[in-house]
Amino acid sequence: xxxxxxxxxxxxxxxxxxxxxxxxxxxxxxxxxxxxxxxxxxxxxxxxxxxxxxxxxxxxxxxxxxxxxxxxxxxxxxxxxxxxxxxxxxxxxxxxxxxxxxxxxxxxxxxxxxxxxxxxxxxxxxxxxxxxxxxxxxxxxxxxxxxxxxxxxxxxxxxxxxxxxxxxxxxxxxxxxxxxxxxxxxxxxxxxxxxxxxxxxxxxxxxxxxxxxxxxxxxxxxxxxxxxxxxxxxxxxxxxxxxxxxxxxxxxxxxxxxxxxxxxxxxxxxxxxxxxxxxxxxxxxxxxxxxxxxxxxxxxxxxx
Amino acid sequence: xxxxxxxxxxxxxxxxxxxxxxxxxxxxxxxxxxxxxxxxxxxxxxxxxxxxxxxxxxxxxxxxxxxxxxxxxxxxxxxxxxxxxxxxxxxxxxxxxxxxxxxxxxxxxxxxxxxxxxxxxxxxxxxxxxxxxxxxxxxxxxxxxxxxxxxxxxxxxxxxxxxxxxxxxxxxxxxxxxxxxxxxxxxxxxxxxxxxxxxxxxxxxxxxxxxxxxxxxxxxxxxxxxxxxxxxxxxxxxxxxxxxxxxxxxxxxxxxxxxxxxxxxxxxxxxxxxxxxxxxxxxxxxxxxxxxxxxxxxxxxxxx
Numbered sequence: 001x002x003x004x005x006x007x008x009x010x011x012x013x014x015x016x017x018x019x020x021x022x023x024x025x026x027x028x029x030x031x032x033x034x035x036x037x038x039x040x041x042x043x044x045x046x047x048x049x050x051x052x053x054x055x056x057x058x059x060x061x062x063x064x065x066x067x068x069x070x071x072x073x074x075x076x077x078x079x080x081x082x083x084x085x086x087x088x089x090x091x092x093x094x095x096x097x098x099x100x101x102x103x104x105x106x107x108x109x110x111x112x113x114x115x116x117x118x119x120x121x122x123x124x125x126x127x128x129x130x131x132x133x134x135x136x137x138x139x140x141x142x143x144x145x146x147x148x149x150x151x152x153x154x155x156x157x158x159x160x161x162x163x164x165x166x167x168x169x170x171x172x173x174x175x176x177x178x179x180x181x182x183x184x185x186x187x188x189x190x191x192x193x194x195x196x197x198x199x200x201x202x203x204x205x206x207x208x209x210x211x212x213x214x215x216x217x218x219x220x221x222x223x224x225x226x227x228x229x230x231x232x233x234x235x236x237x238x239x240x241x242x243x244x245x246x247x248x249x250x251x252x253x254x255x256x257x258x259x260x261x262x263x264x265x266x267x268x269x270x271x272x273x274x275x276x277x278x279x280x281x282x283x284x285x286x287x288x289x290x291x292x293x294x295x296x297x298x299x300x301x302x303x304x
Numbered sequence: 305x306x307x308x309x310x311x312x313x314x315x316x317x318x319x320x321x322x323x324x325x326x327x328x329x330x331x332x333x334x335x336x337x338x339x340x341x342x343x344x345x346x347x348x349x350x351x352x353x354x355x356x357x358x359x360x361x362x363x364x365x366x367x368x369x370x371x372x373x374x375x376x377x378x379x380x381x382x383x384x385x386x387x388x389x390x391x392x393x394x395x396x397x398x399x400x401x402x403x404x405x406x407x408x409x410x411x412x413x414x415x416x417x418x419x420x421x422x423x424x425x426x427x428x429x430x431x432x433x434x435x436x437x438x439x440x441x442x443x444x445x446x447x448x449x450x451x452x453x454x455x456x457x458x459x460x461x462x463x464x465x466x467x468x469x470x471x472x473x474x475x476x477x478x479x480x481x482x483x484x485x486x487x488x489x490x491x492x493x494x495x496x497x498x499x500x501x502x503x504x505x506x507x508x509x510x511x512x513x514x515x516x517x518x519x520x521x522x523x524x525x526x527x528x529x530x531x532x533x534x535x536x537x538x539x540x541x542x543x544x545x546x547x548x549x550x551x552x553x554x555x556x557x558x559x560x561x562x563x564x565x566x567x568x569x570x571x572x573x574x575x576x577x578x579x580x581x582x583x584x585x586x587x588x589x590x591x592x593x594x595x596x597x598x599x600x601x602x603x604x605x606x607x608x
Contacts (some may be wrong), residue, residue: 076574129588145520145521147521180512183513184513184517184518184521185521187506187507187510187513187518187526188507188518188521188522188526189522189526191503191506192503192528192529194562194565194569195503197565197580197581197584198558198561198562198565199495199496199499199558200584200587200588201561201580201583201584202491202495202554202557202558202561203491203492203587204583204584205557206491206554206557209487209488209491211587211590212590213488214488214491214492215587215590215594216449216478216594217449217451217492218492222491222492222493222496224496224528224529224531224532225496226584226587226588227528227588228528229581229584229587229588230584230588230589231581233578233581233582233585234578236577236581237574237577237578237581238574240569241569241572241574241577244569244570244572247569248566248569248570250506250510251562253506253509253510254502254506255562257502257509258498258499258502258555258559261501261502262552262555265498265544265545265551265552266548266552268545268548270380270541270542270545273537273540273541273544273545274537274538276501276505277533277535277537277540277541278537279505279508280501280504280505280508280530280533280534281534281537283504283507283508283515283518283519283530283533284504284530284531284533284534285534286515286516286519290519290520
């Protein structure tokens with residue numbers, strides 16, 4: 001494939017930035033990729049393993065002459081980075097981010113963007129429970145969705161080009177406004193993560209069941225929760241603080257439903273439970289049909 | 305390996321029974337396995353695909369002359385089955401079950417067992433979101449735990465033999481009392497399943513986010529929940545009704561913790577969130593070290 005951006009800067013060198021580097025290289029989309037991370041140790045690891053073509057010593061140096069700047073830091077760090085890079089951005093550059101919430105990132109970043117720079121927020125719905133500079137891989141975005149939440153008045157040709165970049169990375173791309181994005185993600189990602197964190201914490205607290213028993217006997221249900229709850233704590237703290245309103249709304253609905261099921265258990269209302277569980281099965285089938293997961297049992301952990 | 309039981313009967317022909325058949329055959333543990341399921345359609349499928357050496361037309365016929373009888377029906381069906389097979393059991397036979405709760409199964413089954421028959425409850429901690437006669441496979445129990453909850457006074461040599469059978473199927477085996485089993489499982493399996501069911505139901509209910517959006521954009525968090533929530537509705541209804549006390553206790557702890565995290569989000573207490581999320585990460589590491597899961601990212605759905 002042809003080079004789409006001659007020089008790309010990635011700020012933050014975790015799972016997403018690393019995967020952007022490997023996926024861009026796989027498809028030959030980028031002339032040179034320059035990276036920066038605030039932690040000296042992370043920069044040293046990146047240099048050691050050849051993550052990025054070059055590692056800069058400041059965010060400002062990294063974005064020098066870059067055609068595309070990708071902010072891959074936790075949402076709570078976006079404003080500080082935007083402030084640092086703003087005076088060094090090349091006129092006409094595209095700035096984007098990969099944050100999990102969009103309203104808060106737009107509020108943090110856009111006031112700092114010089115005129116003539118195109119800010120196009122994005123969010124790849126891809127991740128694993130791993131983090132850090134060694135966690136990226138080229139296939140992370142393959143057949144996953146990337147959501148763009150362009151601001152009103154965004155340059156159409158830069159938007160189309162940035163969209164094509166994500167498609168070339170392997171993603172499917174959709175556009176929506178930032179508020180709707182934040183509600184959708186509160187349902188599909190943020191609240192489920194909070195619930196998983198909570199359940200894992202409860203298990204750890206319980207005096208009469210030892211941690212070793214929890215670990216030994218964690219069958220499918222709990223094991224999947226621990227995987228979710230192993231995700232990066234800083235990233236997730238920032239997600240909840242920056243998507244407060246939608247998360248609290250969905251949490252309210254969740255506890256309402258949970259109390260209804262709890263009541264059905266206490267009163268022995270088997271019909272209510274059976275109906276509820278039958279309905280939820282259908283959603284799973286939809287996800288498999290939409291190609292967003294495999295139907296091989298147990299995610300292929302056991303091979304039939 | 306040598307044949308351990310000349311004739312084995314399995315009652316109920318779902319995921320566990322099917323896997324028992326294939327795993328027993330793989331290791332040559334059983335002379336003949338006879339199966340029965342209440343549904344005529346299930347029996348027809350079993351005959352068609354060669355599940356079991358022979359399919360009987362009644363539970364009583366199936367257990368005729370069997371040395372080992374395995375009850376693989378939902379917990380709520382155990383009492384009826386126990387009543388049906390009791391008069392046909394061979395003196396000295398071992399009867400066991402694979403139910404997810406043990407106190408309720410013991411209460412349902414043991415009053416019907418004739419003297420001279422050995423009832424040894426068991427629970428393999430293995431499963432997938434699939435169910436039905438086509439869902440079993442030989443590797444299901446490999447390196448998973450099987451918990452035995454023997455009653456006081458159980459014949460030691462029959463217990464040792466039955467334990468060795470599970471080990472030969474590929475499992476690790478532990479023994480504990482039924483009450484403790486039910487509490488441990490409420491934490492590691494039953495409550496997590498209820499929570500996953502609830503979250504999937506909430507997503508389905510939400511008017512402003514379409515099902516199609518939920519399905520398309522379900523990233524890791526929600527996707528794992530839908531897998532759990534796709535499990536067999538009848539089995540899970542019976543689990544909650546038969547492990548009411550422990551499940552309600554753990555649910556109470558869960559909502560208490562959830563409310564504390566919800567409050568931290570509303571008040572913007574990032575330190576509380578970060579501390580909590582850091583602590584839950586450690587449990588995950590324990591599970592990987594205990595060999596109960598893989599640390600390959602995303603369960604190997606994306607290969608690095």
